[in-house]
Amino acid sequence: MSAFAILLAFPAVAHARCDDIIPAPTPETGAKRPITAVDLIGLRDIGDPDSASYAGPSPFAVSPDGSRVAYIINRADLATNGYCRALVVNELRAPGPPAVLDRGGELIKILDVQRGFYLPSGATQTIVPKWSPDGRALAYLRRDNGVTQVWVANADGSGTRAVSRSSIDVDVLAWSQDGARLLFASRRDGAAADAAIDREGEAGWLYDRRVSPEISARPLTPATDELDVVAVEVQSGRTMAADSVDRAALRAAVAPDLPADPVAVAADGRRAWAERAVSSPLAPARLMASGHNGETMQCPAAACAGGALSIWWDGDAVLFLRREGWDKGDTALYRWSVDARAPVTVLRTDDVLHGCVKATTALVCTRENSVTPRRVVTIDVTTGAVREIFDPNPEFAGIRLGQVVRLRWRNDLGLEAWGDLVLPPDYRAGTKLPMVVVQYHSDGFLRGGTGDDYPIYLLAERGFAVLSTERPTFFAAAFPKLKTWYDINAANQKNWGERRSLLSSVLTGVSLAVDRGFADPARVGITGLSDGASTAAFALINARTFAAAAMSTCCMEPNTTATYGGIAWADWLRGMGYPPATANNRAFWRETSLAQNAARIDTPLLLQLADNEFRLALEAFSALREQRKPVEMYVYPDEYHVKWQPVHRRAVYERNLDWFSFWLQHEEDSDPAKAAQYARWRALRSPARSTPQPRPTR
Template sequence: MVSPVFCLRFVAALWCALLPTTAWSRCEQALPGDDSIRPAARDLTAADLIELREIGDPDSASFSGPSPFALSPDGSRIAYIVNRADLATNSYCRVVVVSGLTGKGPPRVVDRGGALITILDVQRGHYLPSGATRTIVPVWSPDGRRIAYLRRDASVTQGWVAEADGSGARAVTHAAVDVEAVAWSSDGSRLLYGTRKGTADTEAALDREGQSGWLYDRRVSPEISARPLMPATDLLDTNAVDLRTGAILPADPADQAALAQAAPADMPVEPMAVGPDGSKALLERQDSSPLAPARLVVTGGLGRQRCDAEACAGGILSLWWQGDSVLFLRREGWAKEAMALYRWQPGGAPPAVIFRTTDVLHGCVMAGIELVCTREDSSTPRKVVAINTVTGATRTIFDPNPEFASVRLGPVRRLKWRNDLGLEAWGDLVLPPGYTPGTRLPMVVVQYHSDGFLRGGTGNEYPIFLLAQRGIAVLSTERPSFFAAAFPQLKTWYDINAANQKDWGERRSLLSSVLAGVHMAVEQGYADPKRVGITGLSDGATTVAFALINSKAFAAAALSSCCMEPNTTATYGGIAWAEWLRGMGYPPATHDNPAFWRDMSLARNATRVDTPLLMQLADNEFRLALEAFGALHEQNKPVEMYVYPDEYHVKWQPIHRRAVYARTLDWFSFWLQDREDPDVAKAPQYARWRALRSGSPPTLPPKPTR
């Protein structure tokens, strides 16, 4: 290892990053090895799903985040980060790689190591940890020789710089708090970095306040912690590092502007593209409702031109200029199940389709005449591909999971239906390998998006193909559009949420859609109507609770978050959440409103809800489930709850995901197939579940004696 003092002494002759000062972590399997030898077909394992190599946001239904790809200044290469969970260490392997856009061969690794970086959600003006993976986008230096990016070690995120040829990487910033964004100065001599404005001072103030007790106010979300949450801000404290000397310099206005452009946005930003002559392609809504279709408009040298074609209204995800034409990627078709790439020349003919697919494309960036994206389908994990924007031809740049080609999966069939409001919806029916047509199977519903590779539903907790491998059909559902879309007069998301909430309109619409999909699977002879289960996280979990109260369609259920209850919502959610709910029509804590809670509260319906219910919850959310669990348990109903430490809304730890997968498989096999795993280590589990099935009361401790 080279001494930093040595680097400083000879900095005029050689930049220190050329001599790496940190060793790479042991992540040899972060990229695939030689895939020229294909093993024989084999069954899927939980590790196959958990340890998939991921590029960008693993949530296939998320289309509003940044692209994971950074195009080099000369347009010949892309840089991106590959994440892979490691069950052996309960951590993640992360590699920064560079792929050439011409020729063949695996990507070049330019750095290995660092912990997973997760998203902080902004809720009611404060940051809440979510557990979801944050997409870290590398940034090329102006000369294309170096790459800057964020890396997290020892619980702090810093700015790093790697040589694009793979000859070394090092930490450049040494901030006391997390670095949120990095960028380059215009000449490439300084790395610009930003931290959330006032973070260190706010944390120190909270520590001081804690010495005399934290005031319980709108800052506190007690289901997470007694410590007040950090206030959200878009402002950054900005600095610059001189890469020759390591000196920390104040950022000038140009530096601040460059860094602000690179900083992550707390809210989704509408797509916009600037043409060679300065013309802008952007989206405009026909009225002020956020649910109104956004139409493609061009402004600039030729004035304002609106695209009046149907393809130009709604569903547009991304925009690019190519010469005098605008290219745009759009979700369309039945309940937006398809994606299409269009070309439109302002003032000319209607847009022409270049490429259309029911696969899912993410993170597309323009590179010459090609669009570089990730691509996946229901049975195929994400790959890096290039789409020719003239011919629509596609080619694979990099397959991060070639081993998956040897895994044996069952067939997937797309079902389409309407709910009782006439809203379009669809689902993917996954059948066991070797399925015999005409066989009715137990079936589990997984919610609430079904885009892309069918891994585990929203939140990735319910292993779809592993359930199918056990002989259970799975209906992976895509939710219909909002119930409130029928009210174009609504002008804010708050009003839309309130309309969805009124008389449980959105809940009824979603349950109707789920039941319509189940009915179709039964009607077509795939599912046994007496052996149907349902699962859900977040909004999907609320649908599960509503379904258990308002239908008798399900023989078993599992939740990953829980619950909306009369006392819990006004207490463990905190003051700010209680205020927000009251604004949408929820009754206050001091007003017992049985009519309001009749259709939603598991606790209020505990005497009549008999569906076996498994809860597997994060430790920072489980308090919200105590009212429902306590009432069901008190009524001797078949309910069991597990709490996972150091977890959030989306569970991030690989070993916890493995445990959730395993228990989910056992739960539905037990209740829908009457099967038990013979593993002796699981004997206590099955003893409890048999007692739940028989209705035996819980065993009480002996009465204490004096």
């Protein structure tokens, strides 16, 4: 029996919640107020909140006639520890607040596929609504009571209804070509696979490649590309078997099947694409196109080699959006007539353009920069003129942010890198400040670095300089013959080449801020999540630059890595050159193991970790604690690699602020609720450490 039951006959109207999901007009008061954690956590998001993520789908769906754009707005709600979500539609010819078609639903999170199994990541999934061919309705995914279902909204705002009731999440949906049917699907036999794991548990789960102990003793569910497909007749609600045409339409809607390099198909069938001369994923992909007679045309200009994000046809011309400039810090829109040698630059900016889709004579994108949160804009594809359609966060016009200075440098390998140095709003020239390094991307509006745990503007408000770094290109880019990402990762890992390159970049950026008189070299802190945490740990072992540190994930250690990571991860690491747990290869781990270097690490370290990852930190934490080093660890329940719960994000923000204020500014918050925290931290001070006594603040 199918897992789906169709409910078209009973329209389940979404309950109106989160009335401020569309902002009210903000009066201009002149004076700006300080930024707060609530401001950052409550940002209204359109698409992936991570400004550095260019690989995901666009959040925008353009109507068939090109006059409207639909998308989902998402905002964290601290009061409920949940999220406000709304399906909205903007008229492209009349900029202004969008019309709300539906409110409600829970956050839909990404399930990563790693080593053949589904792994929860905590990151937000971009839900793209689907217009019906006649433009009268929109289908979209909405999650309620822990299950993702298909909903349909009338485009004129006259109502919404649930279309599916599945026992497991619906993963993908599409309209049939004629618009008469809705097609949706879940992973093949997903309910049966989950039930089989439950039954296996009655006699004990076999500990095999399915188990990742740092997450759970329960085996992970095997990933599959096969789908159980349902077709529903929209008018009658009758279900039917999906034919080959319907299945093809659904497969085309599956975002993970998008090619690694962009492709565009014109109305007459001609193609434009990016093609690599060699098979390495790191080789630049050059722009190609089909001529009128079917011949292949190659754009020979330098601007056509590498960095392409998206490609579109516009009449006989090819439009393409490209990252370029110093360490890919700029975005440019080009127009190439296929019979011309060089493209014409339509627009170039150091702002970040995300999720661009074509609507007749314009692109619809989000646009943001270091001091401006994401907005919806259109870009004229001929003139490059930018017009704002909707600002989802107008409150930020009345919020005081720190001063931002863009710094550029090369690391010791000559690789380009850059960072945004954020200074307090009232910074006085010549003042040397305590500084915190936030990693490892600095694209777009500055929140809290990758993973959003280290609030840049809140740190600046507290009197810190903050260096938000953009990582250089991979160390392995020097080896163009590497053909797979596995080979690239192995080359990056060999002799810790990538880790050395990243540390060199961070240290060069710190030195630049110090040399220019912004930062006090004796009061520099470092932070990081994921790859950034690995760089932070490497820095604590191989440099003496940092006086305090905070990490959101931890750690790669000789015993823990091959144990709590599970069999599949241990095998994968050994294939990349890591030794087995029984090898006792101290030389291999000398430069990366916090545990093996615990006796000589004095930097105070704060760990704020997800409950499904903290076991990987136990070896390092225990070794540092045994050596009486200043270390403290917190574990957050029901969290993943990226923390998703608003109340946890606020707690992480606040504790990171307190930690760096304590160690780098010698200040304590006078809030009585934090008395025990500061008593512990004072006890962590080494008797040999000559620092001023903390003074109460705030």
